[in-house]
Amino acid sequence: MKKPLLIPLIASSVLLGCQDSKQSDHENKTQTDSILQHKITVAKWVGEYQGTTPCMSCISRCEECPGMAVDLVLNQDQTYTLKRESLSGHNEVEILTGRFRFSNQDQSKLELIQVKTRHLIYVDLEQQLLEILQDNTGHLYASEADFILEKKV
Known part of the structure; x- marks a missing residue:
């Protein structure tokens, strides 16, 4: 039992x-x-940004030049893919990849490493856009609205 x-x-x-x-x-x-x-x-700056800027030799839009299409992807691991295409068709499509770094504490300015021109960028998280800065000074262009890349949703 x-x-x-x-x-x-x-x-x-x-x-x-x-x-x-x-x-x-x-x-x-x-x-x-x-x-x-x-x-x-995911960091708020991660994403794909697009816009049309003046051609590489111009500091503002001009009537005779349609400008350049810019597509920039920022990844979480601080790598990027930058595609620039002349809308006039005079130059070949340029695709650059590499790393970027933030140049200030609050991560509002970044630098695309291994890009020689238009490599300094202001990050506006509130408006969900990037603004390309002048190469030598890091200041805004006089026609700053011509250098805006908006985040693709």
């Missing part, structure tokens, strides 16, 4: 232990998932 009573008690304790273990594993997985989601928060 002792054996039939003993076996059900062992089986029921094992089953209860498995349920507690499964519930505990589920809670641990949920906590781990929420921690990972918190760590993988």
Whole structure:
């Protein structure tokens, strides 16, 4: 008689232990998932930005030149892909890739490393746009509206 009573008690304790273990594993997985989601928060500046700027030799739009289409992708790992295409068709499409770095603490100015011209950029997170800055000074162009890249949604 002792054996039939003993076996059900062992089986029921094992089953209860498995349920507690499964519930505990589920809670641990949920906590781990929420921690990972918190760590993988995407920076607000990540994305694809597009616009039409004056051609490389101009500091503002001119009537005889249609300008240049610019497409810039900023990645979370601080790499970029820059595509510039002359809308006049005089130059070939230029595709540059590399890394960028922020030049100030609040990450509002960045520099595209390995790009020689128009490589300094002001980041406006509130308006979701980038503004290309003058190469030598880092100042805004006089016709600053001509150098805006808007974030593609």
